[in-house]
Each structure stands twice: as structure tokens, then as C-alpha cells.
Amino acid sequence: MAGGQEGVVVVVGAGPGISQAVARKFGRENFKVALLGRREASLAELCDKLKELGITAKGYVADAGDFAALKQAMEQLTEELGSPTVLVYNAAGGMTTMALPKDLDPETLVQDFRVSSAGALAAVQQVLPAFRKAGGGTILLTGGILAIEPLWPIMCSLSAGKAAVRNLGFALYKDLLEENIHVATVTVCGRVEPGSGELDPDHIADIYWELHTEKKEQWRREVYVPKDAGGHIKV
Numbered sequence: 001m002a003g004g005q006e007g008v009v010v011v012v013g014a015g016p017g018i019s020q021a022v023a024r025k026f027g028r029e030n031f032k033v034a035l036l037g038r039r040e041a042s043l044a045e046l047c048d049k050l051k052e053l054g055i056t057a058k059g060y061v062a063d064a065g066d067f068a069a070l071k072q073a074m075e076q077l078t079e080e081l082g083s084p085t086v087l088v089y090n091a092a093g094g095m096t097t098m099a100l101p102k103d104l105d106p107e108t109l110v111q112d113f114r115v116s117s118a119g120a121l122a123a124v125q126q127v128l129p130a131f132r133k134a135g136g137g138t139i140l141l142t143g144g145i146l147a148i149e150p151l152w153p154i155m156c157s158l159s160a161g162k163a164a165v166r167n168l169g170f171a172l173y174k175d176l177l178e179e180n181i182h183v184a185t186v187t188v189c190g191r192v193e194p195g196s197g198e199l200d201p202d203h204i205a206d207i208y209w210e211l212h213t214e215k216k217e218q219w220r221r222e223v224y225v226p227k228d229a230g231g232h233i234k235v
Contacts, residue, residue: 010077010084012036012064012123013091017192018142020046021201022088022208027055029209031086034077035059036070056081064091064119065111074126083130086212089120089165090142094158101156109157116161117168124172128181136180138212141169143222145189166222173221184211185222198226 009026011019014035023033027050035057037043043059050057058080062073078084093115097108124139131137146155147162165185172183186207190199197203204225211223 006030007085008032008034008077008082009086009088010034010036010074010123010127011088011090012062012070012119013089013142014043014046014059015090016046018188018201018204019088019090020049021205022090022140023050023057024053024055025202025205025209026086026212027053027057032081033057034081034084036062036064036073036077038063063115064089064123065093065114067119067122070119070122071126074123078130083134084127084137085130085134086138086140087123087127088140088142088208089123091115091119092142092144092158093119093161094155097157098154099157100153104157109160112157112161113164116158117164120165120168124183128176131181132179137182139169139172139176139181139183140208140211141165141183141185143169143185143187145187147187170221177219180216182211182216182219184220186211186225187222188225190226 009031011023014037027033033050033055035043035046040061047057047059060073060077062069093112097112143166144162146159147166150156150159169183169185176183192199192201194200207223
């Protein structure tokens, strides 16, 4: 396995859904939690909820598309919480970009890409020294069905970014495998809501934990949620 219990999980793109459920899951497994996001007030609220459960959690303000800010946050959290052992990249650019491909400003696409894919690469490169020193680590990327099929052309910027980070994840899986670093994408195919079975955020968080703790000979580069979604995607 890339890792087991106890360590520091870094969540980039922290919010109230999947990322908070993942933070809660790892925190309950004795991990310290570092939440990175754009808004200090939101981070404070998320951290307070984790602390109520007895979880050590700290928030760090950083836009995933601002690589200098990302680097600074990583350095600060390492000093305060310890070296990262798990990276969860949950940030996505283009969530509010609504434009058909024929109308999309290329500069908007570039800015969204900084968050969706380039930010993921920047975050990975920041944790690699600690992972190498520790002899391994885990990198988990939050993906989605739009990476495979752009269901709504008006969300093409988000779709393109998700496709890019999925491809990047596959490349990183091959690139870092021999260094005992497990890279995997969790491809979520549906609306995430509490009480929605396989699409419940706590259920999805369990999958992130499974990926972190599975034995190396069982490592997967991608998991679909729901688990049978891959067989129903028409491309």
C-alpha cells in the first residue's frame, strides 16, 4: 500500500461536499487535515465542523490556479502540521463558465485550465519531495463524467478541464508507480447528495480511503462512482 493510518491529508479545493467528507473520513483515521480553498470564512467553517469531531484541521487560503499561493500554502501547512502523506485534488475550473465552444473566450478556457489541470500538476509537484523522502504516498483526483462525455456543450470549459486532469492522472500513475506513489482518479458520474446511496459523499469518501490503503498489487488508476457507471457511458 502507499500508506496507512496516521499522517497529513491535504485537500485542495475544499468545500462542503466530497472534499469535506474525505477530510472527515481521513480525520477519523487519525490524519491531520489541511484544507486549501479561496475563502477564509468558508475554510474556518469547514475546519470548525471537523474540530467538533476531535479532528485536527487547519485552513489555508490559496486559489488552485495561483501556483505561487499554492506553494506558499503547502510550505506553511508542512511547517504547522507535518509533511503531507496524501494529496486530494478536488478543485475544478469552469464550474460557472457557461458558453458553447463556438462562443467560449480562449482566455477563459486557459484560466479554467489553470484550476482544473495545471493546479493539480503544481500541487503534485509540491508534495513529491515529501512523498519520496517517506518512500511513497497517495494522490487522489476528483473527476467526473464530463471528462469522458461532454453531456452539456455549454459546460465545455469544465468538461475539457476534467478530461485534461483525468489524462494527467493516468500519466502520473505510470510515471510515479515505481516510486511507490499511487495516483488514482475517482470519476463521479451523477449528482452527489447525502442519502443517495453510492453517490452519498460519505460513501465516496470511503472509496478515497480504500484507494489509499489498498495493497500495491491491487492499485487502480480509476474508480467509477457508481461502480457500474463505466459500462453505461456512451461515447
